[in-house]
Amino acid sequence: MASTETMTVNMGPQHPSTHGVLQLILELDGETVVKATPHIGFLHRGVEKLSENRTYHQVLPLTDRLDYLAPMHNNLGYVLAVEKLFGITDMIPERAKTVRVMMAEITRLKSHLVWLACHALDIGAMTVFIYCFREREMIMDMYEKLSGARMTSNYFRVGGLSADLPDGFEKDVRHFIDVMPGHIDTYEGLLTGNIIWQKRIQGVGVIDAEAAIDIGLSGPSLRGSGVDWDLRRDNPYSGYENYDFKVCVEQGCDTWARYRVRLDEMRESVKIIRQALDRLQAGPFLADCPKICLPPKKDVVNTIEGLIHQFKIISEGPKPEVGEIYQSVENPKGEVGFYLVSDGSSNPYRMKVRPASFVNLQALPQMVQGRLIADVVAIIGTLDIVLGEIDR
Amino acid sequence: MSVEAIVQNLKGKFSSSVLEVLEFRGETTVIVKKEEIVAVCQYLKTSEGFNFLSDLCGVDYLGKKDDRFMVVYNIYNITTHERLRLKVAVSEKDATVDSVSSVWGTANWHERECWDLMGISFNNHPDLRRILMPADWVGHPLRKDYPVQGPGRALYQGGLS
Numbered sequence: 001m002a003s004t005e006t007m008t009v010n011m012g013p014q015h016p017s018t019h020g021v022l023q024l025i026l027e028l029d030g031e032t033v034v035k036a037t038p039h040i041g042f043l044h045r046g047v048e049k050l051s052e053n054r055t056y057h058q059v060l061p062l063t064d065r066l067d068y069l070a071p072m073h074n075n076l077g078y079v080l081a082v083e084k085l086f087g088i089t090d091m092i093p094e095r096a097k098t099v100r101v102m103m104a105e106i107t108r109l110k111s112h113l114v115w116l117a118c119h120a121l122d123i124g125a126m127t128v129f130i131y132c133f134r135e136r137e138m139i140m141d142m143y144e145k146l147s148g149a150r151m152t153s154n155y156f157r158v159g160g161l162s163a164d165l166p167d168g169f170e171k172d173v174r175h176f177i178d179v180m181p182g183h184i185d186t187y188e189g190l191l192t193g194n195i196i197w198q199k200r201i202q203g204v205g206v207i208d209a210e211a212a213i214d215i216g217l218s219g220p221s222l223r224g225s226g227v228d229w230d231l232r233r234d235n236p237y238s239g240y241e242n243y244d245f246k247v248c249v250e251q252g253c254d255t256w257a258r259y260r261v262r263l264d265e266m267r268e269s270v271k272i273i274r275q276a277l278d279r280l281q282a283g284p285f286l287a288d289c290p291k292i293c294l295p296p297k298k299d300v301v302n303t304i305e306g307l308i309h310q311f312k313i314i315s316e317g318p319k320p321e322v323g324e325i326y327q328s329v330e331n332p333k334g335e336v337g338f339y340l341v342s343d344g345s346s347n348p349y350r351m352k353v354r355p356a357s358f359v360n361l362q363a364l365p366q367m368v369q370g371r372l373i374a375d376v377v378a379i380i381g382t383l384d385i386v387l388g389e390i391d392r
Numbered sequence: 393m394s395v396e397a398i399v400q401n402l403k404g405k406f407s408s409s410v411l412e413v414l415e416f417r418g419e420t421t422v423i424v425k426k427e428e429i430v431a432v433c434q435y436l437k438t439s440e441g442f443n444f445l446s447d448l449c450g451v452d453y454l455g456k457k458d459d460r461f462m463v464v465y466n467i468y469n470i471t472t473h474e475r476l477r478l479k480v481a482v483s484e485k486d487a488t489v490d491s492v493s494s495v496w497g498t499a500n501w502h503e504r505e506c507w508d509l510m511g512i513s514f515n516n517h518p519d520l521r522r523i524l525m526p527a528d529w530v531g532h533p534l535r536k537d538y539p540v541q542g543p544g545r546a547l548y549q550g551g552l553s
Contacts (some may be wrong), residue, residue, distance in 0.1 A: 040521060040523065041526070044524045044525065046533060046540075048509075049533055049534055049538075049540055050540065052540075053540050053548050084417055087417065152425065211497075213444055213470060214495070214497040214498065215441075215497045216446075216498025227470065229470050235475075237475055296427055324421070324477075325416065325418065326446070326447070326466050326477065335444055337466065339449060339464065339466060349451075352447065352449040354446055354447040354466070359498055359501070359502075362498060362500065362501045391411075392524070
């Protein structure tokens with residue numbers, strides 16, 4: 001009998017289907033994966049260390065660069081955490097909350113579009129990629145109108161928003177949500193009934209509910225394993241309790257189930273955006289606590305109080321009480337949390353980000369074990385990881 | 393069951409191990425003895441349903457507390473949607489804690505990260521290697537005496553130092 005031995009192969013960090021700089025050391029028996037060891041950290045920028053040397057306002061742009069496919073969700077998580085730490089959560093005006101929800105859901109669509117595009121492309125369905133990026137471009141244009149940046153938006157502020165919505169923005173959003181359901185049907189038409197797509201993802205990357213909770217999966221990846229948990233509904237923030245939406249759960253535990261969950265979520269997001277648009281009322285977009293919130297530029301240049309507050313906040317920074325809080329939000333990838341420790345100074349004493357992708361990636365070795373190399377690509381896609389958030 | 397009731401149960405069960413209970417902005421923090429952390433976690437998971445470890449991290453209180461480090465566990469109950477925070481004090485001389493990766497599998501990478509960036513090691517951990525920094529890196533970057541600009545530089549004082 002011929003003896004066989006396993007072979008060790010590097011996948012990444014320069015591999016197109018690893019979605020960034022992820023390195024997998026694969027131990028292979030023929031084409032079957034015996035063991036996979038992820039190596040991460042190539043994109044480590046020390047965000048947590050940097051934030052200890054910045055004021056609470058100055059940390060905000062760093063959070064854009066965590067999950068750069070869903071920057072507004074990171075911003076939202078961070079500003080909610082800081083607001084909780086300062087105790088101003090109840091002072092956030094209704095308009096700011098509604099715009100935050102609206103933009104968070106638009107961002108969820110943006111992130112899910114990249115997920116679907118790359119997931120399909122990795123498996124060989126190139127057309128979907130082109131279509132998804134066409135729709136994503138509409139969101140990018142909205143981002144640009146809103147904040148001047150296409151990716152690192154930095155639009156939310158502690159206490160509200162950096163500026164009110166620009167003229168005509170609501171019309172853009174309404175047009176977008178009018179056309180988006182049709183586009184989602186198009187993606188489904190290209191993929192769901194496609195026999196190659198079905199064969200490539202059905203029964204692949206199976207993880208049952210108990211194992212998924214143990215390894216810390218969250219977000220759509222967990223809901224694909226039949227766990228009915230969504231922070232937007234279960235620990236609501238920014239007024240999510242007032243919106244009518246369905247939490248999408250599938251029992252399949254495989255890549256197919258997670259695909260169904262995310263597609264359903266995109267439809268639910270469109271519904272939430274529509275509700276947010278309908279309830280958008282004129283009003284202030286920044287909380288009335290001038291010692292904490294950065295004043296709008298027009299107040300800085302026109303009023304002496306605005307100038308003084310701006311000067312104090314920029315040069316010294318607001319100081320919260322001594323304490324610590326944890327605030328998490330339902331990011332497109334899962335639970336993203338911010339743990340802030342304050343020592344009473346104007347810088348966070350410690351900021352810890354709970355990254356969804358980092359924890360979700362941890363499930364990869366057990367999901368690929370015993371599968372083919374081609375399935376590794378599908379499983380990386382279905383976990384929807386983003387390395388900026390994993391490596392921080 | 394409310395978080396207060398859970399803390400009461402915990403106090404009843406581990407009367408000598410619960411050192412302090414803190415409340416801030418509606419969040420409860422329980423400081424427990426380092427030696428009992430695995431038993432406390434196991435109890436909270438099996439009896440109180442805290443089946444999800446959201447986050448685990450270390451905090452460096454250099455010069456601010458007698459015991460230099462705190463290891464912080466943010467745990468969550470997926471059924472009742474309650475949160476609780478556990479903390480243990482860890483001294484610089486003996487910077488080790490028992491690993492909770494046997495309680496929640498997800499602790500594995502969190503503890504590796506805590507070891508890598510904060511230099512707190514975990515007993516009985518299945519695979520304690522660096523995770524974000526290169527394997528041959530010297531030092532633990534998130535410690536307060538580690539310069540933000542990198543090794544060998546003066547500590548950051550603000551501005552362009």
